[in-house]
Amino acid sequence: MRITWLQWMRSPARLGFVFYLTCVLPIGVALMTFNSASHELGLAEATFVALGLNLVLGAGIICREREDGVIATVLSRPIRRSTYVLAKWLALALASWAGTLLFIALQCLIFYFSYWHPIDLLLILKATAECAFLAFGLAATMVALSSWAPSYGDLVLYGVAWVFLMMISSFVEVLETIPIAPNSLMTLFRPAAASLHHLSEALFAILMPMVNLPIAHGLWLHTLIMYMSNLFGALLFAIWWLNRKEITYGG
């Protein structure tokens, strides 16, 4: 039975993957992306670290506890289920964000001591903020999936959703690319392509809740409302679904 983070981290596979993401990857990326001519700082990869950490740390975050009965022990005390879900979300988001910050810090250190070149603070702040958006948004998605799926089904669901997204997108791409003669029956597919395009955008925003900074003028309100509605919606779904579940020992 998994009870504490310390016990959870004793899994050699998980520990190895977290170590790889936060320590080995930055050095590898640094060696790959550093260009002595342009002095580019490889911060773009930080989003992949945030994604990887979220998936590794968040796999089974609620559903595994429901399965092995930990949640029943926790909820035997007068703790609100919403508090439990929000605490899980916050812990996952902060942990993955902290790992990403470690990655960014390592990148900056390697860069600085390699070239003795001043680092653009704005670039670092941008990467940090973008990773925070991704970490908190994706943590909400993972918590929502985990409250619903059994065992490690949240990870499976996440993968299946990506496959579904790819299928829709490729279909939309085909519909938008093929030449359509005027007044032919194929023109009827245009509205379908537009609807599927919106669907794929919405699904992508849930699976990869990113906010690219700086947000273009005129789009910041739309972007932020979309991001926040996804985040709060996912959290509310997780709480609502867990509230409806009957929690017992042994799942």
Place this chain on the structure above:
Amino acid sequence: MVAELRERWLGASADDRTNASPRWLVLITVALIAARSIIFQYEQMHLTQPVQRIRWYTHEAASRAIFKNRKPALLFFSHGNTCQECKNMESDLQETAVAEEINRDYVPLKVIDPSPDGLPAPKDVENLKQNYNAWRIPRMVVVPPEMWDVPAEWLDSYQLPDVSPGGMFTPNSDSDRIPLIVKSSADWHPDPLKVGNVDWIAPEKALQRASDAKPALLFFARSLDRHCDVVRSEIFGDDEIAAVIKKQFLPAFVVSHQRQNRPDSDETKRMLARFNIRMFPCLIVTSPSNPDQVLTGFAGNKETLQFLEQAHN
């Protein structure tokens, strides 16, 4: 009834129950989803027109301006108002700083392709799409003045700086990249305002009209070749060299696509074989009675000028 619905959907009838959903969370979520729906509907009903800060040229005016001012063209391929992705991209381009840079350093030309609406695209639009590989729209392409209005086969797959929304799911994801790419395109063509005045003509014409007094100057370049780009930009961007070329030579430009494993046109193949071109970039001065003079690689402005003067004498 309300209490029953609340218990059924929110899982709580009283705040002290541990399976109550936090009201603040419900309210915020509902408000955000409502706001999102309103914004979506508003966008669908009133497709917002971006503020027009860029001074778009017509095709004819663009051709005149490109040759007169020696500025690169900036082609923006769009489907017009019916394409939200195109509108988002144009909105990013119309940002004050970006628009100023575009107006200052480029000749902007908006190419509207109405084909998604079931309308046939005009012939000149089809030609531009074909020449600059703009099959995925929206797309932005920067064309240096030397490459403007040359035969389509010369341009085939020539590496031109371009940008299109890479993330098909997040059309705005490239918004912060656009100024960067515009800037890097300008860097690639260091200073568009100081690009000499070499009026390239077709190679056949140059060879036909070449005389001992005014020999043909053939510039053999290879696509995807940085050295060739540097020679084009640095050598032919030099006003002094451009003036000498204009006065004493008939300049012609031949582009090979060897590096892309794509076949060259027959005309290009003939030219490469005739002058036995093995290295790029390569400058050849040829006239009916004098032996050909050859300069390969990037020799520098001063050396190139000396070569041109010696070759002419």
